[in-house]
Amino acid sequence: MKSYFFSCLDKIKAEYAEIRYEENVATYLRWIGKELETIGISREKGGGIRVKGKSGWSFLSFNNLDNLPSYLTLAARQSLLPQNGAVKLARVTPVTKIIPGNFKIDPRQIDLEEKHKLCLSYNQILLSGPEVQTSDLRYVDLRTVKYFVNSEGTYIQQERFYTLLGMTSITRRGSNIQSAHEGVGGVGGYELVENQEEKAEKAVKRATLLLDAEPATGGRYTVVVDPELSGVFAHEAFGHLSEADFLFENERLLNIMKPGRGFGSEILNIVDEPPIPGEGGFYLYDDEGVAASKTYLIKEGKLVGRLHSRETAAKLGERPTGNARAINYEYPPIVRMSNTYIEKGEKTKEEIISNIKDGIYARGFRGGQTNLEMFTFAPEEGYLINNGKITRRIRDFNLTGNIFTTLSRIDAVGNDLILFTGPGGCGKDGQSPLPVSTGGPHLRIKELVVGGR
Numbered sequence: 032m033k034s035y036f037f038s039c040l041d042k043i044k045a046e047y048a049e050i051r052y053e054e055n056v057a058t059y060l061r062w063i064g065k066e067l068e069t070i071g072i073s074r075e076k077g078g079g080i081r082v083k084g085k086s087g088w089s090f091l092s093f094n095n096l097d098n099l100p101s102y103l104t105l106a107a108r109q110s111l112l113p114q115n116g117a118v119k120l121a122r123v124t125p126v127t128k129i130i131p132g133n134f135k136i137d138p139r140q141i142d143l144e145e146k147h148k149l150c151l152s153y154n155q156i157l158l159s160g161p162e163v164q165t166s167d168l169r170y171v172d173l174r175t176v177k178y179f180v181n182s183e184g185t186y187i188q189q190e191r192f193y194t195l196l197g198m199t200s201i202t203r204r205g206s207n208i209q210s211a212h213e214g215v216g217g218v219g220g221y222e223l224v225e226n227q228e229e230k231a232e233k234a235v236k237r238a239t240l241l242l243d244a245e246p247a248t249g250g251r252y253t254v255v256v257d258p259e260l261s262g263v264f265a266h267e268a269f270g271h272l273s274e275a276d277f278l279f280e281n282e283r284l285l286n287i288m289k290p291g292r293g294f295g296s297e298i299l300n301i302v303d304e305p306p307i308p309g310e311g312g313f314y315l316y317d318d319e320g321v322a323a324s325k326t327y328l329i330k331e332g333k334l335v336g337r338l339h340s341r342e343t344a345a346k347l348g349e350r351p352t353g354n355a356r357a358i359n360y361e362y363p364p365i366v367r368m369s370n371t372y373i374e375k376g377e378k379t380k381e382e383i384i385s386n387i388k389d390g391i392y393a394r395g396f397r398g399g400q401t402n403l404e405m406f407t408f409a410p411e412e413g414y415l416i417n418n419g420k421i422t423r424r425i426r427d428f429n430l431t432g433n434i435f436t437t438l439s440r441i442d443a444v445g446n447d448l449i450l451f452t453g454p455g456g457c458g459k460d461g462q463s464p465l466p467v468s469t470g471g472p473h474l475r476i477k478e479l480v481v482g483g484r
Contacts (some may be wrong), residue, residue, distance in 0.1 A: 087114025136219025197454030261471030376444025
């Protein structure tokens with residue numbers, strides 16, 4: 032493969048050219064209630080070509096590897112067409128790397144019948160409560176081999192195993208409908224989804240208990256968010272604002288997101304770090320062949336970094352961070368997050384809660400939306416805090432506000448960092464779902480707006 036790719040590149044004239052090629056094998060299962068909606072195995076091979084001309088990029092995707100020379104010629108011709116302006120790339124050192132996948136149990140060695148049997152047993156648990164209305168169970172395992180080669184001499188071959196299980200139990204009592212989700216998975220093998228009966232039971236129990244919870248009363252509260260929600264803040268509310276291509280589209284935000292600006296106290300640190308083994312956003316080289324690295328976005332309360340492709344790094348005169356990613360060969364790489372989290376602090380959960388007279392403890396993530404720096408997130412469940420103690424369970428509320436104001440109101444950071452691989456992945460510019468992980472420790476936020484009844 033290596034010699035073939037380079038021989039094809041040598042036949043075209045271009046300032047810069049790259050080839051990405053993928054081989055994918057995936058297994059999918061999904062239950063909705065008692066009905067098995069999807070089951071099967073898919074195999075796919077294909078590639079993408081980018082060529083840089085004097086006034087911009089050309090990009091095309093293909094499936095027939097034998098026709099690669101003609102595809103490269105076409106992409107080179109397209110790169111000569113007038114576009115939006117010259118493209119510059121930050122320099123990186125060419126490398127040659129072959130990176131094997133990491134797993135304990137190869138999912139390909141487990142037959143489809145056995146995977147069906149395991150997932151069916153989990154789904155039966157999700158449906159087991161007396162007030163359970165339905166369930167939603169999703170399983171996927173994906174083995175990908177990615178090849179990357181460019182005209183600068185880089186050749187990278189990366190194998191990746193990604194295995195994920197998402198389980199939701201939905202309960203109903205009259206017009207009161209509640210749900211609870213549990214998920215496991217990441218970069219690894221079949222071992223990640225075995226022996227998960229306890230998590231399925233937790234989903235049923237939590238969805239049932241939420242039927243008895245009281246609707247939250249809206250207002251301004253001191254709010255403690257759990258590690259899952261703090262990860263949502265890191266990714267959805269702040270991480271996207273740190274993607275350099277996104278910043279170029281909004282001059283106002285580019286002025287706000289200036290390195291050195293304070294966004295919180297010294298206890299706040301936000302990081303994007305691809306090379307964390309086992310996490311959903313794990314990789315060692317991005318889809319431009321750039322080595323992945325740990326990037327501080329906020330350090331000790333100040334903005335110190337942002338996420339880059341080679342192109343955005345050159346535009347801002349900064350180093351590339353290895354965050355150019357595409358969901359598959361059909362798309363060009365764009366700036367994306369990987370494993371984004373808030374670093375742990377020093378306080379225990381009990382210490383964070385102990386001096387709150389009247390507040391809310393928010394857990395889990397049901398959904399939400401962001402609009403530039405504004406956010407609205409719906410936790411899965413919550414509890415009232417009275418005189419330093421967690422008391423009654425509450426439901427049906429959301430957290431809303433301006434992310435910059437909210438970051439400045441974080442006055443306690445827990446010592447219990449946890450990372451989560453979400454079942455839905457991340458979406459941007461029509462590319463979804465991209466595997467990522469998010470997380471953090473418990474956080475205490477003053478004067479946060481809570482929407483309720």
